[in-house]
Amino acid sequence: MQFQPLLHLFEVKGFFMSEMYIVEQSITFESGVRLDSGRILAPITLVYETYGKLNALKNNAILVEHAWTGDAHLAGKRNESETKLGWWDAIVGPGRLLDTDHYFVICANVIGSCFGSTGPASINPKTGKRFNLTFPVVTIRDMVRAQKLLIESLGIERLLTVMGGSMGGMQALEWATQYPDSISSAIILATTPRPSPQAISLNAVARWAIFNDPTWRKGEYKHNPKDGLALARGIGHITFLSDESMNAKFGRRFSARDGKFDFFGQFEVERYLNYNGYNFVDRFDANSFLYLAKALDLYDVAWGYESMAEAFNNVTAPLQFFAFSSDWLYPPYQTEEMVTCLTETGKSVEYHLITSAYGHDAFLLEHETFTPMVQKFLAQVSGTENA
């Protein structure tokens, strides 16, 4: 088992988080985990990054969970040549919402993904070849099982909070229900207790787009099946935006070079989906996309329980929920179902419905809408709020 030093931030220019280089770390658990399916996945490697310092009491750790196509690179840069900051840089750093002067922030790439953690593109040690479709189906609960090993390896008994949106929110829910003693709170954004058949159907056609690509070859490709994966991602983008945000961003404008009466003429929104779809091919493995889509669709907080209420019975930590008015992928009513259930069983729960035009993506694009509430909630759970 590899273990790497906790202190891994070294200041380069010295102004703020984004100007330091972050070291990507990696840890391997030889005994792996027993998955929900009953299969053993071993060994398991997790790639992760940390920000700030774990204090002596080890009670200032925050685990941030990434969404579908996210990675461990939460904030800052890993080297000078990186042009993009980490995916949630806006809220992580000194003086930011997850203030790295106070908190020790961790983000790990989930199993099933393709950014260093064990996934279908990893080499199966038993065969010396990529897993591809021999990789087992993993669930959100399995992802959290693996993360629990990481947190333990870091010597952390209890996380101050687990925070995530979308698939990240599902993981936070699993921490709250499966490891209630290991968290002091959870912050859960833009998620669902279980995707609706409409959400499933949109992932289903995305999967289908990849299956249709003859270069996918049932997962045994040398190069990503680009047309299928790009289309799958294009479909995803529709669900991340909203009717309103698409209207504001694209309206019914045509792509500059195309005319109305050109058979291949594109609307701006069409060009956007195309462009983003093909960009995605360079950065995400098609099989990982499929495995994670399946994990999303299978997700049900009440899996293995008689009911949602029974699943929530275990919860001890205060939970803070955010839903976004124009999110039609995981609409607010689905979060509200959980909030009602938790309230009825006497749990500590806080809920904010944010009015936003940005659809599902709002949790990434409009952090200022929830920053004050999260700040207050974190102060409360860390007991540092001014009395």
Add this chain to the structure above:
Amino acid sequence: MQFQPLLHLFEVKGFFMSEMYIVEQSITFESGVRLDSGRILAPITLVYETYGKLNALKNNAILVEHAWTGDAHLAGKRNESETKLGWWDAIVGPGRLLDTDHYFVICANVIGSCFGSTGPASINPKTGKRFNLTFPVVTIRDMVRAQKLLIESLGIERLLTVMGGSMGGMQALEWATQYPDSISSAIILATTPRPSPQAISLNAVARWAIFNDPTWRKGEYKHNPKDGLALARGIGHITFLSDESMNAKFGRRFSARDGKFDFFGQFEVERYLNYNGYNFVDRFDANSFLYLAKALDLYDVAWGYESMAEAFNNVTAPLQFFAFSSDWLYPPYQTEEMVTCLTETGKSVEYHLITSAYGHDAFLLEHETFTPMVQKFLAQVSGTENA
């Protein structure tokens, strides 16, 4: 120019509409039409069916407009072996909403389609080969241009009403704005003055699915590109249903033979999309699908005008609108924009928002929700209402 007799219903069993055989008719206009694009499409053949008898005054004619993948076969059977009735049989026949004891009902397959009217699969008389992608881009307005020739050829100066849902509603809008003197009323269901970028984006990914299919060959296929077309249709089905109707119909159930941890395991909703997608391949031409998708996306009632208000300036006929609460493809607010605009300019307009869980398909599935209002409206416009 072909011309066929108006009387074409012959009773077989003699009870009701559905037990008579309908004769599909066809008419060819050698001079064709000048399209919105400026191109001439000639000759044009229209396949159509009629039900009931045109009266001596020729003022009892109702034109019903079909939607995207519909056809001229509105009601009844065309022969004994047909197992399915026409697509809107529920409302057409003696004693039904469009009572064929009183009205002369016409339905024509639109140009661009593949059920006998001129479309991309037709033989281009200049080359002796299928048009395929040499077929010109046609608009909703072009479809109505062709229908105007048909109506004239039937000796009808003024239609009692034009009725249609979805793409059929767009055609009814075009009659109201482009041929105000040729209609006495219009009944417009589940449509939009212009599809939103969200609606466009869903058609865009459907198009993309066909473009990705290597057997499509830029339209030069011998056999329908089945995987691409099936997926495109699957995407369409998502937009025809609603979150609520999918929940009621499928929930999160798995397809019987598939397990949760099977990589290729399917949810019921996934199986449904697949099944309907592949069924569609046998009955609809992929190029027609693309041309009509484009016509839908391009549709804008205000095309060629300064504003919607200016487009509606021409309207003289009373218009009756229906929108369905769970229709997220062409949501009620889009119909309401037209109703508000018409009301503000002093036009005769009636609007009903129907509460329904069935999404966009509600106009086809729940005719009983609008039947009484349409009945009353028709009685008013035909001047037969009891005073």
